[in-house]
Amino acid sequence: MTDIFKNDLFELAGKVFDSRLIIGTGKYRSFKEMQDAHKASGAEMVTVAVNRVPLDRKVESFLDYLDPNMMILPNTAGCYDSEHAIRTARLAREALETDWIKLEVIGDQTTLLPDNEQTLEAAKVLVDEGFIVLPYFSDDLIMAKKLLAIGCPAVMPLAAPIGSGLGVQNPANLRIMREQLPDAIIIVDAGVGTASDAAICMELGADAILMNTAIAEAENAEQMGHAMKFAVQAGRLAYRAGRMPKRLYASASSPIEGAIK
Amino acid sequence: MNIVVNGEEKEITEELNLEELLNRLELPKERIAIEVNKDVVRKKDWADIKINDADKIEIIHFVGGG
Numbered sequence: 001m002t003d004i005f006k007n008d009l010f011e012l013a014g015k016v017f018d019s020r021l022i023i024g025t026g027k028y029r030s031f032k033e034m035q036d037a038h039k040a041s042g043a044e045m046v047t048v049a050v051n052r053v054p055l056d057r058k059v060e061s062f063l064d065y066l067d068p069n070m071m072i073l074p075n076t077a078g079c080y081d082s083e084h085a086i087r088t089a090r091l092a093r094e095a096l097e098t099d100w101i102k103l104e105v106i107g108d109q110t111t112l113l114p115d116n117e118q119t120l121e122a123a124k125v126l127v128d129e130g131f132i133v134l135p136y137f138s139d140d141l142i143m144a145k146k147l148l149a150i151g152c153p154a155v156m157p158l159a160a161p162i163g164s165g166l167g168v169q170n171p172a173n174l175r176i177m178r179e180q181l182p183d184a185i186i187i188v189d190a191g192v193g194t195a196s197d198a199a200i201c202m203e204l205g206a207d208a209i210l211m212n213t214a215i216a217e218a219e220n221a222e223q224m225g226h227a228m229k230f231a232v233q234a235g236r237l238a239y240r241a242g243r244m245p246k247r248l249y250a251s252a253s254s255p256i257e258g259a260i261k
Numbered sequence: 262m263n264i265v266v267n268g269e270e271k272e273i274t275e276e277l278n279l280e281e282l283l284n285r286l287e288l289p290k291e292r293i294a295i296e297v298n299k300d301v302v303r304k305k306d307w308a309d310i311k312i313n314d315a316d317k318i319e320i321i322h323f324v325g326g327g
Contacts, residue, residue, distance in 0.1 A: 026324075048323040048324070048325065050322075051321060051322065051323065052267040053288055055267055058287070061292060062325060063292055063323055075326055077327070087296065088321075091301055091321045092323075094301050095293055095294035096292065163327075210327075
């Protein structure tokens with residue numbers, strides 16, 4: 001980590017991270033590719049999914065392929081109601097001995113958009129049970145307020161549908177969320193497609209980004225891991241630096257006075 | 262007795278606890294979790310929980326995900 005980030009560490013639920021990039025472990029073409037991309041990204045936390053153990057064949061432990069220094073964040077992907085999400089979170093906690101959970105309650109198979117109502121319901125139960133709940137939800141300020149009010153340490157609005165790579169579809173919503181919730185931890189989760197999308201999220205004031213497909217489906221996942229690392233850093237620095245105001249008309253950089261005539 | 266494990270029907274002829282079930286299925290015991298009839302069973306209790314007829318059991322591990 002370079003000096004410019006020294007006083008800008010990412011703190012989440014009592015843990016301090018150098019990296020503001022959280023990445024997934026799905027869709028990689030090989031374990032080697034995943035490991036190289038993870039390393040390149042500089043991420044310190046990775047998401048994993050809970051799944052039935054196959055009974056018909058021997059399987060290797062997927063977790064053995066993860067850097068042991070990385071923090072593992074289990075998710076509740078594939079859950080379509082609060083009951084399933086709660087059960088999945090409890091199983092994940094038992095298996096991994098972690099209270100951290102990325103809460104994901106999906107409302108629709110085609111869009112994978114979140115069911116905010118079910119998400120809030122599940123979040124309430126899990127927070128009461130001592131989980132550190134990181135909820136994926138629509139980029140909606142009111143929902144963010146509700147999730148924070150019940151005790152989520154951060155909110156994770158989407159930028160675009162999961163795996164779409166569309167980039168930030170509604171920058172105004174993220175900007176409003178940032179302005180109205182200046183002290184909240186906002187982690188953009190889902191929808192980033194390439195490095196510029198990540199930079200935009202950070203420039204809008206996100207504290208961190210969680211992404212999977214943008215790196216895993218890149219033609220060269222390792223290189224995209226590097227790109228995302230730098231994009232997140234650049235976007236963060238630009239946000240902190242404060243961008244110049246946009247103007248409709250030009251504003252000369254060189255003095256007009258004194259030019260030869 | 263008949264039970265359902267991860268959505269598959271299984272017939273069990275003798276009394277088994279959860280730990281014995283894992284052995285029978287040749288499954289690892291690390292970094293997995295077990296739910297019986299929608300309730301998680303703590304690892305320390307696996308050997309004490311007997312399987313009953315019609316139990317619905319879920320055994321999970323972790324896979325790649327976002």
